[in-house]
Amino acid sequence: MAFKGRDVISIRDFSKSEILQIISLAKELEKKPSPELMKGKIMASLFFEPSTRTRLSFSSAMERLGGKVLGFETKEFTSVSKGETLWDTIKMVSQYADVIVMRHSIEGAARLASEASSIPIINAGDGANQHPTQTILDMYTIEKELGKLEGLKIGFVGDLKYGRTVHSLCMAMSHFKPKMYFIAPEALKMPKPYLDDLSEKGIEYVEEADLMKFCGELDIMYMTRIQKERFPDPVEYNKLKGVYRIDKSITQKMKKGARILHPLPRIDEISIDVDDTENAAYFRQAANGVPVRQAILALVTGALK
Amino acid sequence: MKKEIIIPAIENGTVIDHIPSKVTFRVMRLLDPKEYTNTINVALNLESKKMGKKGLIKISGRMLTQDMVNKVALLAPSATVSIIKDYSVSKKVVVKVPEMIINLVKCTNPNCITNMEEVNTKFLTIKEIPLKLRCVYCEREISREDIQLK
Ligand SMILES: Nc1ncnc2c1ncn2[C@@H]1O[C@H](COP(=O)(O)OP(=O)(O)OP(=O)(O)O)[C@@H](O)[C@H]1O
Ligand SMILES: [Mg+2]
Ligand SMILES: [Zn+2]
Numbered sequence: 001m002a003f004k005g006r007d008v009i010s011i012r013d014f015s016k017s018e019i020l021q022i023i024s025l026a027k028e029l030e031k032k033p034s035p036e037l038m039k040g041k042i043m044a045s046l047f048f049e050p051s052t053r054t055r056l057s058f059s060s061a062m063e064r065l066g067g068k069v070l071g072f073e074t075k076e077f078t079s080v081s082k083g084e085t086l087w088d089t090i091k092m093v094s095q096y097a098d099v100i101v102m103r104h105s106i107e108g109a110a111r112l113a114s115e116a117s118s119i120p121i122i123n124a125g126d127g128a129n130q131h132p133t134q135t136i137l138d139m140y141t142i143e144k145e146l147g148k149l150e151g152l153k154i155g156f157v158g159d160l161k162y163g164r165t166v167h168s169l170c171m172a173m174s175h176f177k178p179k180m181y182f183i184a185p186e187a188l189k190m191p192k193p194y195l196d197d198l199s200e201k202g203i204e205y206v207e208e209a210d211l212m213k214f215c216g217e218l219d220i221m222y223m224t225r226i227q228k229e230r231f232p233d234p235v236e237y238n239k240l241k242g243v244y245r246i247d248k249s250i251t252q253k254m255k256k257g258a259r260i261l262h263p264l265p266r267i268d269e270i271s272i273d274v275d276d277t278e279n280a281a282y283f284r285q286a287a288n289g290v291p292v293r294q295a296i297l298a299l300v301t302g303a304l305k
Numbered sequence: 306m307k308k309e310i311i312i313p314a315i316e317n318g319t320v321i322d323h324i325p326s327k328v329t330f331r332v333m334r335l336l337d338p339k340e341y342t343n344t345i346n347v348a349l350n351l352e353s354k355k356m357g358k359k360g361l362i363k364i365s366g367r368m369l370t371q372d373m374v375n376k377v378a379l380l381a382p383s384a385t386v387s388i389i390k391d392y393s394v395s396k397k398v399v400v401k402v403p404e405m406i407i408n409l410v411k412c413t414n415p416n417c418i419t420n421m422e423e424v425n426t427k428f429l430t431i432k433e434i435p436l437k438l439r440c441v442y443c444e445r446e447i448s449r450e451d452i453q454l455k
């Protein structure tokens with residue numbers, strides 16, 4: 001499979017075997033650091049919307065491979081004319097760097113950028129749409145924690161309506177014959193197109209509002225934050241914000257070896273005393289961003305095949 | 306007597322028949338009539354055995370291309386398109402939704418880059434029955450009822 005020159009815009013663009021190839025390369029890079037691999041290469045980091053975790057994780061990945069990072073982080077690009085600026089900015093930046101990592105608040109911005117760019121674009125989040133490297137690092141974490149991706153029982157908990165990480169992970173894991181559990185209050189249920197897609201693929205799933213009901217069955221519990229920004233009505237938000245809270249009473253019901261993932265940041269949906277249980281995998285998950293992003297950077301720039 | 310007789314026969318051109326009455330004007334818009342100088346006849350609410358009420362469009366002097374015909378399928382998959390030569394039907398063209406629909410349909414997602422920017426919209430047809438299109442940019446899926454022409 002040729003990765004050189006490819007954009008990483010949406011998890012849809014990647015086949016099962018391509019995802020597995022990225023994961024196995026990330027494993028190698030984690031075992032054996034390669035501080036010279038990207039020597040002489042430049043990553044442009046364009047954050048039209050601020051982010052700490054993802055931005056630092058990409059920069060760390062690039063620098064640990066011996067590459068250089070240039071870029072900006074700004075809130076200024078929030079006007080309607082944003083897109084115009086985007087096209088020109090990408091045209092210009094693609095002359096200065098070997099790969100562009102970008103985040104933007106508007107859905108589809110990364111795809112448009114890839115049409116303007118002569119170098120690979122890696123989407124680090126476009127509004128509520130896609131954040132493919134997060135999805136691959138989630139999968140990398142599952143594989144590392146449980147030793148496999150096939151045939152798992154995966155529960156998604158919390159905001160399944162707006163959570164882009166949930167949508168992408170659901171799509172990507174559907175390659176691996178899972179059973180899925182969608183645990184959400186009525187107002188935040190998994191959107192129908194995703195469920196239809198699972199039905200079409202013959203993947204079993206259940207929808208449930210009560211976390212207690214299935215928590216003992218899950219191999220993976222993928223917890224999400226209920227985002228205040230999503231609610232026009234604060235009353236509605238206040239009703240829902242605390243509906244799920246993982247504490248020791250939940251982890252005690254969980255299967256031995258089951259893992260809790262969370263894309264972070266958390267508010268209070270996982271209580272701090274869960275952090276030192278064997279189930280808590282979310283901090284390791286965050287750290288896994290570096291080798292996964294190293295693998296992706298190396299592949300699309302052609303530093304590795 | 307054929308009911309269509311109420312619309313004049315044409316010597317050469319294209320007839321789009323079996324359009325659901327409700328979408329006839331939108332099909333008309335899709336064909337971009339300001340591009341045409343010849344006579345166009347549009348009829349609504351004609352009796353039809355197959356579909357109750359139907360619409361019909363007759364365009365003189367213009368043979369629609371396959372691309373044009375395919376656009377019609379977006380709104381009216383039931384439509385039949387006949388090419389008329391010398392007052393008789395010379396060819397029936399099957400309407401088929403195009404694989405990629407470029408700059409014809411608006412994205413329903415207000416936060417999509419195509420609604421912020423002077424960008425051509427692009428939709429991929431992922432399913433024909435029932436129709437499901439996906440925005441190439443924001444990945445929003447839309448069905449036939451959501452279709453708004455640009
Ligand atoms: N010379 C013509 N001028 C205008 N319209 C015509 C002409 N000849 C045929 N048509 C129209 O073209 C369409 C197809 O003609 P055809 O004779 O095949 O009718 P049909 O058997 O009813 O076909 P269908 O099954 O598509 O309804 C009909 O709507 C008919 O009224
Ligand atoms: Mg007829
Ligand atoms: Zn869109």
